[in-house]
Amino acid sequence: MKVQTITTTPFSGQKPGTSGLRKKVNVFQQARYLENFVQAIFDSLDNFQGKTLVVGGDGRYYNQQAIQIILKMAAANGFGKVMVGQNGILSTPAASAIIRKYQAFGGIILSASHNPGGPEGDFGIKYNISNGGPAPEKVTEAIYEHTQTMGEYRIADLPSIDLSQLGAFTQETFVVEVIDAVSDYAELMETLFDFDRIKELFQSGFAMRFDAMHAVTGPYAKTILENKLGAPVGTVMNGIPLEDFGQGHPDPNLTYAHELVEIMFGDNAPEFGAASDGDGDRNMILGNHFFVTPSDSLAILAANAHLSPGYKDGLAGIARSMPTSKAADLVAEKAGIGCYETPTGWKFFGNLLDAGKATLCGEESFGTGSSHVREKDGLWAVLFWLDILAARQQSVAGIVRSHWATYGRNYYSRHDYEGVDSHAASALMDNLKHQFEKLVGKLFGNYEVEFCDDFSYTDPVDNSLSSNQGIRVGFTDGSRIVFRLSGTGTEGATLRIYLESFESETAKQDLDAQIVLAELIQIANEIAGIQKYTGREKPTVIT
Numbered sequence: 001m002k003v004q005t006i007t008t009t010p011f012s013g014q015k016p017g018t019s020g021l022r023k024k025v026n027v028f029q030q031a032r033y034l035e036n037f038v039q040a041i042f043d044s045l046d047n048f049q050g051k052t053l054v055v056g057g058d059g060r061y062y063n064q065q066a067i068q069i070i071l072k073m074a075a076a077n078g079f080g081k082v083m084v085g086q087n088g089i090l091s092t093p094a095a096s097a098i099i100r101k102y103q104a105f106g107g108i109i110l111s112a113s114h115n116p117g118g119p120e121g122d123f124g125i126k127y128n129i130s131n132g133g134p135a136p137e138k139v140t141e142a143i144y145e146h147t148q149t150m151g152e153y154r155i156a157d158l159p160s161i162d163l164s165q166l167g168a169f170t171q172e173t174f175v176v177e178v179i180d181a182v183s184d185y186a187e188l189m190e191t192l193f194d195f196d197r198i199k200e201l202f203q204s205g206f207a208m209r210f211d212a213m214h215a216v217t218g219p220y221a222k223t224i225l226e227n228k229l230g231a232p233v234g235t236v237m238n239g240i241p242l243e244d245f246g247q248g249h250p251d252p253n254l255t256y257a258h259e260l261v262e263i264m265f266g267d268n269a270p271e272f273g274a275a276s277d278g279d280g281d282r283n284m285i286l287g288n289h290f291f292v293t294p295s296d297s298l299a300i301l302a303a304n305a306h307l308s309p310g311y312k313d314g315l316a317g318i319a320r321s322m323p324t325s326k327a328a329d330l331v332a333e334k335a336g337i338g339c340y341e342t343p344t345g346w347k348f349f350g351n352l353l354d355a356g357k358a359t360l361c362g363e364e365s366f367g368t369g370s371s372h373v374r375e376k377d378g379l380w381a382v383l384f385w386l387d388i389l390a391a392r393q394q395s396v397a398g399i400v401r402s403h404w405a406t407y408g409r410n411y412y413s414r415h416d417y418e419g420v421d422s423h424a425a426s427a428l429m430d431n432l433k434h435q436f437e438k439l440v441g442k443l444f445g446n447y448e449v450e451f452c453d454d455f456s457y458t459d460p461v462d463n464s465l466s467s468n469q470g471i472r473v474g475f476t477d478g479s480r481i482v483f484r485l486s487g488t489g490t491e492g493a494t495l496r497i498y499l500e501s502f503e504s505e506t507a508k509q510d511l512d513a514q515i516v517l518a519e520l521i522q523i524a525n526e527i528a529g530i531q532k533y534t535g536r537e538k539p540t541v542i543t
């Protein structure tokens with residue numbers, strides 16, 4: 001195998017964020033751009049000679065070309081083996097599961113998650129470590145430093161590998177194994193949930209729709225729901241991964257998964273509906289004319305986890321990101337287990353899962369997961385719901401309402417102001433920080449401010465401190481308003497406002513969240529001066 005060392009120069013702006021490096025496709029298509037980043041990944045790792053790397057992506061445009069480059073570079077840099085999903089496909093949670101199962105050194109996942117694909121869309125690359133989770137900050141920092149200083153990359157003259165055929169390709173001591181993208185993941189799901197019980201549910205005529213949004217979960221959902229669990233063919237919609245996701249925006253929420261939403265809120269709606277995003281880590285859960293907020297979903301999964309084989313011995317603890325509603329805390333409290341409030345972003349859950357402190361984790365942004373992998377997992381959440389529906393023989397709405405009756409309801413909403421001027425957004429946050437003292441004890445109608453702070457988190461495992469993670473305004477009745485600037489946006493700033501209020505009375509638990517939260521929305525405007533700073537009358541997106 002001939003290895004070439006090619007001279008290169010650093011590119012600016014190759015700084016990976018918490019979800020890796022994400023850019024427009026045409027940026028990645030520049031000569032040496034991908035190669036530089038891949039070499040920077042390898043240069044930041046030690047002792048991987050002869051070891052195994054897992055590679056796969058969400059099937060978006062440029063996935064296949066990128067994989068061929070990565071295979072040649074992995075060979076040149078001394079990996080012994082690369083396991084790659086058939087047709088270059090691996091969902092993010094499946095990649096995590098495969099890294100763990102085969103004790104691989106790490107993995108490269110090609111995805112820009114829920115962002116649109118196609119030649120005009122986005123592409124992305126991220127590195128996951130041997131626990132199956134995203135690289136921690138010290139690794140992404142090292143990658144970035146290498147991108148800034150590197151002068152060459154190494155590439156081998158392997159022929160292009162046919163990724164459509166399962167099997168091994170060997171060149172001297174280097175092996176590429178094209179693996180079934182679904183089977184290891186499906187096997188893992190079978191250990192967690194009672195497949196026989198779910199099969200019976202489908203046999204009894206239970207109807208569901210799963211919207212794969214033309215993205216990576218199509219083959220996973222078809223194999224598991226239709227082939228293994230016997231759901232009728234057609235249960236999975238938009239199930240063939242397309243390079244441009246059918247020109248859609250593969251983000252499972254009420255706005256972008258509108259095709260599914262119309263079915264679930266239409267005549268003859270099925271009992272259960274769900275969707276997942278581009279790379280398969282997000283989920284949305286719907287019942288017949290019913291939307292389950294991700295915060296409630298986490299709490300309900302936690303409260304019912306003992307019904308599923310994988311969690312029958314109970315949970316070690318529950319972790320949620322700070323802006324996620326406190327519904328899960330109430331479940332943890334009743335169960336007498338640990339509850340962790342982390343900053344936004346999945347990476348903060350990794351240490352808690354590795355240390356056995358938490359079993360379930362979730363974010364309000366349609367992300368839920370557990371210790372079975374080190375990524376959030378969309379289809380896992382869907383199967384968890386199915387297992388609970390099969391065990392309880394109740395409707396989705398029935399399960400949610402009975403949860404509220406037991407624990408109370410945390411009314412919840414997120415208001416996003418997208419594409420705001422960055423300076424204006426920072427000024428708004430600074431202004432809020434200067435008001436903390438003045439606000440405490442202040443009355444707004446029925447609401448009295450109990451505390452204000454800028455959330456910081458000390459990791460209970462490694463004691464690392466993360467500050468400036470969002471402004472919390474807490475009221476004496478337990479209501480909250482949280483203000484944060486998004487860390488993932490690409491244009492200007494996105495201001496996120498999270499609103500939460502608690503209702504213990506069953507008779508008042510079936511109201512419209514926007515109406516219940518109207519007074520808090522008003523207070524948020526008043527204390528933050530949203531209109532004044534952003535010039536906006538109303539949010540761009542309300543969830």
Ligand code: G1P
Nearest residue numbers: 344345346363365486487488489
């Ligand atoms: C958003 C979500 C956050 C999630 C992240 C990556 O980040 O709010 O919960 O972890 O995407 O999927 P944000 O744009 O708010 O920084």
Ligand code: ZN
Nearest residue numbers: 113114279281
């Ligand atoms: Zn995703």
